[in-house]
Each structure stands twice: as structure tokens, then as C-alpha cells.
Amino acid sequence: MNRPVRPQSLDSSPSTEPATSADPATSADPAQASGKSDRDDNPLLTALQHAAAAAQQTDPADAAALDLMRRVLLTADAASGRRRAADLLAETTQADLVAVGRYQDGLCHIETLAGDAAVPPSITSDIEVAWSEATALARTIRTSTQPTRCDASLAHRCLADALRQHNPAAAQHAMLTLPLLTDSDAVAGAVLVAWFGRGTIDSAHERFLRRLQPCLAEALAVLDQNVEPAWLKRLREGRRLLTRRRAQIAGLVLGLVVAAGFLPIAYPVHAEVTLQPQQRRVVAAPFEAPLGEIHVAPGDAVTSGQLLCSLDTEQARSRLSALQAESQRIASERAGHLAARRLGEAELARLDGQRNQAELQQLQQYLQRAEIRSPIDGVVLGEDLQPHRGVPLETGQVLLEVAPLDVLVAELEIPPDQIMHVRNGQPVVLRLDAAGRIDQLSLQRVAPRGEVNQQGTYRFTARATVDNRHGGLKPGMQGSARIDTDRKPLAWCLLQRLWQRVKNWS
Known part of the structure; x- marks a missing residue:
């Protein structure tokens, strides 16, 4: 006032x-x-x-x-x-x-x-x-x-x-x-x-x-x-102050930039990542037969020995019934020959019974193998088999995969020009497209040689184990990864990437 x-x-x-x-x-x-x-x-x-x-x-x-x-x-x-x-x-x-x-x-x-x-x-x-x-x-x-x-x-x-x-x-x-x-x-x-x-x-x-x-x-x-609004007045005053002290501010900013250039940070190496099961077991057709009953679907949790599917064994079961009837007939004939003291005919009946029994055991084993069971505890992977019911299968044809998902493996594809900075034990941070950020991981294996991936690009692979006891992660999830390598000055980290791009371009 x-x-x-x-x-x-x-x-x-x-x-x-x-x-x-x-x-x-x-x-x-x-x-x-x-x-x-x-x-x-x-x-x-x-x-x-x-x-x-x-x-x-x-x-x-x-x-x-x-x-x-x-x-x-x-x-x-x-x-x-x-x-x-x-x-x-x-x-x-x-x-x-x-x-x-x-x-x-x-x-x-x-x-x-x-x-x-x-x-x-x-x-x-x-x-x-x-x-x-x-x-x-x-x-x-x-x-x-x-x-x-x-x-x-x-x-x-x-x-x-x-x-x-x-x-x-x-x-x-x-x-x-x-x-x-x-x-x-x-x-x-x-x-x-x-x-x-x-x-x-x-x-x-x-x-x-x-x-x-x-x-x-x-x-x-x-x-x-x-x-004039108060915020606009303060903005004008700030601009006037900056104009009067432009040289001092420029020098201060330059000094801060130079000092920040010597600040040590972990040099980051970026890579593409895909989640895969740590181990998996393939379930295949044991012999040629049409696909019969299907008891599981992809994503179902199964235990070791649980029935997954079965092959169509209708003809084999008919043959089994015939062999069992034949076995009873041969046994009756042999008993009659022995009672009449026709030892030759009795011996021939015994040999026929042995051949029939061998075929019967072989057929029973065949029927047991027709029931396809899970080899391990895990989750069913692969495609849904319901549309393929009744389709003839070949021996060894892959039907399903079973893999435990409590632990997954993150497969990283590292560019060749960055592999010299990467080694086992370095910390890794994942950013999955469907699951967000996952940290507190470390590299456990770096491949000694590079390979050509599905896109035709030469890459080195590395692996890190991911805990999935909560079950929120699924095989096949993709994203990006950052590997924190040795600490370098900030200016070196920035110029290193620029130099790599110039060298690759030239």
C-alpha cells in the first residue's frame, strides 16, 4: 500500500x-x-x-x-x-x-x-x-x-x-x-x-x-x-536477468558440461531380447497311427506321467481280442491232445500258443505306447491339437512341447561392434513390450561365436535367467535389454557410439 x-x-x-x-x-x-x-x-x-x-x-x-x-x-x-x-x-x-x-x-x-x-x-x-x-x-x-x-x-x-x-x-x-x-x-x-x-x-x-x-x-x-498476469511479469523479469547475465550463464553452462563429461557412468550396451523356457521336452508320435483323444490344451499345467493324448488303436484292440480268443482255443486243443496222448499234436499246439502269446504281448505294449504322457512337470506348449484329431501321424512327428515355466531364459542378441564390452556377470535390465521393466538380472553365458539370426543379421547371443514363480511371464515375449558394462567417462560413452556409427557408415 x-x-x-x-x-x-x-x-x-x-x-x-x-x-x-x-x-x-x-x-x-x-x-x-x-x-x-x-x-x-x-x-x-x-x-x-x-x-x-x-x-x-x-x-x-x-x-x-x-x-x-x-x-x-x-x-x-x-x-x-x-x-x-x-x-x-x-x-x-x-x-x-x-x-x-x-x-x-x-x-x-x-x-x-x-x-x-x-x-x-x-x-x-x-x-x-x-x-x-x-x-x-x-x-x-x-x-x-x-x-x-x-x-x-x-x-x-x-x-x-x-x-x-x-x-x-x-x-x-x-x-x-x-x-x-x-x-x-x-x-x-x-x-x-x-x-x-x-x-x-x-x-x-x-x-x-x-x-x-x-x-x-x-x-x-x-x-x-x-x-499483465503475475506469471508473465516474472517471465519477463527472468528474461531480462538472463539477458544481462548471458556471458556468465554461458560460462557456467559450459563449465558444467565439461565437468559432466568426466562423470563416470556404466557404458550401456543395448540388445534385443526374447524369453525362452530354460528346458523343454518334445512329445512325438511313437508310431504311425491316426491321432485319437486329446486331453490337454496349450497353456495347461501338467505333471509327470499325466495323459496328454492318445492314438487311434481301434484296429489294434480288435486284433488283441482276436489273439486272446485264439490263445484260449489253442490252450483247449493242447489239453485235448494231451488227454488223448497225441503228443505230437500237443507239441504243435504248444508252439502255436507261444507264437500267439508273443504277438499278444507285443500288441499290449503297442497299446500302452499309444497313450502319450507328459515326461516332466511343466506347461503344455505348441499348437492346439483338436483340429488335427483323426489325422494320420508319422513315427516321430512332433505333437506337443512340455516345459517348466517357473524359470525362463532371456536370450539377448548383441551387435558385433559392442560384444567386446560384454562379459559374464554384468547387470542386465529388461524392458519387455508386454511386461514392463525387469531388473536385478546378470549375464550368465556369453556365446563365444556369433550366429546369423532369423532376420539374416549377424549377432552374438547371451543369456540371463529370469525368475517366473509368479507366472506372469510367457515364452516368446520380446523387448529390449540394457547391459551395464564397465564405468567410463560420460563424454567417452557419447563419443564411442558416434565413432561406431561413423565407422560403420564409412
Whole structure:
């Protein structure tokens, strides 16, 4: 809150017409003192100047109000406009106290004071309460020690008591509180004008203030609309500071860059990665036969010895029934030959029974092999066999794969120009497309020779074991990996990659 020194009044007595004191020919314009001419290119200011000159002869109060409005609009911002308004009001009306406030967040707050009267900080809250009352009523309120010239107002009565308590000259006083309302009923602020040592308000001053009320409200509203946001002010100040200290900042940045170049970091080697089972067992057809019943699907968890599928053995079972019947017939014939003491025929029947029994055992083994069971505990991999039911199979044809998934292997494909930095035991961080980040891994095996991958690119492979007891990872997931190799200066790490690209390009 600014409190400028009250300028000298141009009137010689309280009854002097305020328009004469506001005449540009008889008072120094603050805009001219700051180097700004009244003959501004703004057509609004020019029109106000002409209107004030035209009203000088017919209505001096209107002329003074228009001239004060023009002078307020000549200021650079709203705060300067309120300070100039307070100074000009104190000069024109010869008031002992002039307070101009700004409307913000539903209340009027004191922004500037003018006049000779000393106002302690404790009085400011009383002034703001009086403004709130006048703004709520949307009318001008007069306060005076003469009851006949005083409007009923509790807030203004409290303000008058506070002024008398802190300033003996306020024992006799007159005050005028004006809410500044625009034509659209928007609140632009409020004004308090007080005279000490007298109990009445000069009629010329009151007429001038009432004529000024809408003009000043519109002028301050225009200036408030042009207020620059606080963040933009800070941005402009920051830019000016950077401009003044550009050389120092450039040197500081250069020093930081050079110092950062010697900062040791782990040189990162990037590679493509694919998850694979740590071990897998292939399940194949034991002999030629059509595919029969299927008891599992891909992704099912199975245990060792669990039935996975079976081959179609209908013909073999029919043959088994025939062999069993033949075995019983041969046994009956041999018993009859022995009873009749036909030893030769009995011996031939025994040999036929042995051949039949051998074929029967072979067929039973065949039927047992037709039931395909899981060799280990794990998860079924491969394609769904249901669409292939009844299709003839060849001996050794792969049907399914079974692999334990509690531990997976991350297979990394390392570019040849980076393999010299990689060795066993270095930390690895994975970023899988479908599972996110996996860290706290380490390389366990780096291939001694490179191979050509499926894309026809020459790569070295390395492996890292991944714990998958939670079961969230699946074989075949892909992504990228970062291997943190030996620590090198940051500048070396950046230039190393640039040098490799230039060398590969050349």
C-alpha cells in the first residue's frame, strides 16, 4: 500500500470550484512530468481532452471529472492509475484523507492513500468494511459529525469513531464513500474522501465527486483489463536477468558440461531380447497311427506321467481280442491232445500258443505306447491339437512341447561392434513390450561365436535367467535389454557410439 505525499491544493479556499483547480492550464499534469504528452495518439484520450475543454464553461464539475479521467488513463497500469487518482483527488478537493481501493475476490482492498492525515494500519480494516457496505448497497454514503448531513450506516459510524480515537483533528469531520460501479454494474473499486476540522462537505466538491464516480470507475476498469498476469511479469523479469547475465550463464553452462563429461557412468550396451523356457521336452508320435483323444490344451499345467493324448488303436484292440480268443482255443486243443496222448499234436499246439502269446504281448505294449504322457512337470506348449484329431501321424512327428515355466531364459542378441564390452556377470535390465521393466538380472553365458539370426543379421547371443514363480511371464515375449558394462567417462560413452556409427557408415 503506497502513501504518497499530498500535493499542494490549487484552490485558495474550500468553496473554490474544483474545475478551476483541475484545469490543465493551471496545474502540472503528472503525465507531462513523466515525459508523456497530453497530445496522445489515442483517440479516446483526445476526445476526453476536447470534452473537458468544451464543458469548462457550462459545467466545471464535468470538465474536472473528464480531465481527471484522462489523466488516470495516461498512466502505465492500474496501480499507477489509482495512485494518480488519489493524488489528484486530494489536490482538487483539499481533502485530509483520500483512500482508493481495488475490488478483488469479492472485497475492496486499500491500494493507495493520499492526504496529510496519518492513518494507522488498524484503521485500514475499518475503511475496507465501510467500502464493503457501500458496494453492497451500490450507493454513495455521507458521514458527518452533523446528524442532518449523515446517512445511516453502522460501518461508517465505527470508522468515524476509530478516526477520532487516533486523530484528534477528526473530532469534526465529513466523509464521502463512493463505490466505483461501471455501466455494466461491475465493481472497479471504491473511494473514501475525508475532511477533518469541519462537519460539512462542500457542495462543489460533492458535485464534482459524484460526477467523477462513473468516469473513474470506467477508467480503472479499462486499466484493470490491461493488467499483465503475475506469471508473465516474472517471465519477463527472468528474461531480462538472463539477458544481462548471458556471458556468465554461458560460462557456467559450459563449465558444467565439461565437468559432466568426466562423470563416470556404466557404458550401456543395448540388445534385443526374447524369453525362452530354460528346458523343454518334445512329445512325438511313437508310431504311425491316426491321432485319437486329446486331453490337454496349450497353456495347461501338467505333471509327470499325466495323459496328454492318445492314438487311434481301434484296429489294434480288435486284433488283441482276436489273439486272446485264439490263445484260449489253442490252450483247449493242447489239453485235448494231451488227454488223448497225441503228443505230437500237443507239441504243435504248444508252439502255436507261444507264437500267439508273443504277438499278444507285443500288441499290449503297442497299446500302452499309444497313450502319450507328459515326461516332466511343466506347461503344455505348441499348437492346439483338436483340429488335427483323426489325422494320420508319422513315427516321430512332433505333437506337443512340455516345459517348466517357473524359470525362463532371456536370450539377448548383441551387435558385433559392442560384444567386446560384454562379459559374464554384468547387470542386465529388461524392458519387455508386454511386461514392463525387469531388473536385478546378470549375464550368465556369453556365446563365444556369433550366429546369423532369423532376420539374416549377424549377432552374438547371451543369456540371463529370469525368475517366473509368479507366472506372469510367457515364452516368446520380446523387448529390449540394457547391459551395464564397465564405468567410463560420460563424454567417452557419447563419443564411442558416434565413432561406431561413423565407422560403420564409412
